[in-house]
Amino acid sequence: MSASQSAVRSRAEAVQVSRTFDWMILFTLFTAVLGGYHIHYMLTGGDWDFWTDWKDRRLWVTVAPIVSITFPAAVQACLWWRYRLPVGATLSVIALMVGEWINRYLNFWGWTYFPVNFVFPSNLLPGAIVLDVILMLGNSMTLTAVVGGLAYGLLFYPGNWPIIAPLHVPVEYNGMMMTLADLQGYHYVRTGTPEYIRMVEKGTLRTFGKDVAPVSAFFSGFVSIIIYFLWHFFGRWFSKTDFIADDAS
């Protein structure tokens, strides 16, 4: 191979080749992150995210940001520090939400007939956008972790509040007061529900004070800071281009 030879015939072809690679890279990155993030989120925060009556509970406010800040931090670590692209968190979250919406619609509704208003995914976008904006403006991993991580936890509940508010309307059913979300849970029975209700309800989150969502959100934000740090370094590790010796060659 000669270093003086060109791989392309003209500058125009070089530009076209570069753009074509961009699209192929974007597609692969999007779908690979989607797959990895989705399996991670489903198996660490998924049950609270599957059902609106569990979104009614405060553990969802705590758990969802902590486990979902992972992939955004890792992808940011690659896209910002190598390419100055301030879209790592937003790209990850959009990928996850695309995967979730397709699945909730075609499978939860289309295969096993749960109503979509019972199974829509949580909205993680406000926190992701803020995370990217803080990194872009601050150009500091520490600032992004501390301020962005806290904001990610704090913004999660208000970011979902407009969507779930109607489901918090109180209703009386067979002499019991409950939310509309709870009522849905009564009518659409799931195999895993009783175990989860035991896990969630034996905590004191619902009983210390009238409304503990802000406390939960702050706690979630603090833990999100730590998780951001951890996953930033995971992202750096996954971005490595190292080779290990190939004795066979």
Place this chain on the structure above:
Amino acid sequence: MAATTESVKADAAEAPLLNKRNLTLGVLLYLVFYSFIRWYEGVYGWSAGLDSFAPEFETYWMNMLYIEIVAEVVLFAGINGYIWKTRDRKVMSITPREELRRHFTHWTWLVCYGWAIYWGASYFTEQDGTWHQTIVRDTDFTPSHIIEFYLSYPIYIITGTASFMYAKTRLPTYQEGLHLMYLVVVIGPFMILPNVGLNEWGHTFWFMEELFVAPLHYGFVFFGWAALGILGVLNTEVMAIAKLLKKDLA
């Protein structure tokens, strides 16, 4: 003049840098196949997939499992065997244009890999969630498992392995040794299969309820992270492609 005419003829006869037909066919192949699978699930999941002791379960689901396992082993051996058998033994002496063409082919494989991981890790994995929350499992081989664990996961393992093999046998970039993150990308998903064994063993002995965030499932989470190894592959590829195009883009 004659030389110019010959040169133009040679250009016209040359294969395109990106074979768009292969790229389109690759993406469509997964889409059409998995759409068929989704249709099959919709029809035979409810009508023949609820009771593993029923004869129709054997007909529509267990037979599907046997067929797919044999087909996957044959595909894995066939694709990787072919790529290895036809490997380029003078890979370091190819022209820059040929190298660029091979990077495009490599990215065609990687696009298919990303597409396959979407279907396996996202679509069919969360689909398993809705099935278990609706129908209690009665064996390790529920309709959703026969698709998720034993069909869609092997398909993205096969696609990832083929992609790795292509890079290793045809691209100068990967001749230094074994690319660490590429190995993570390929071996991580493969390790999901032993974890399926642990998962089914755990469900058999401990609980039948499907608790998605239960620690029994954390192995899947860990191996799911391996998808992030694509970042390292992406960085290596960007460096290689930039090296090929640098002076022409300046």
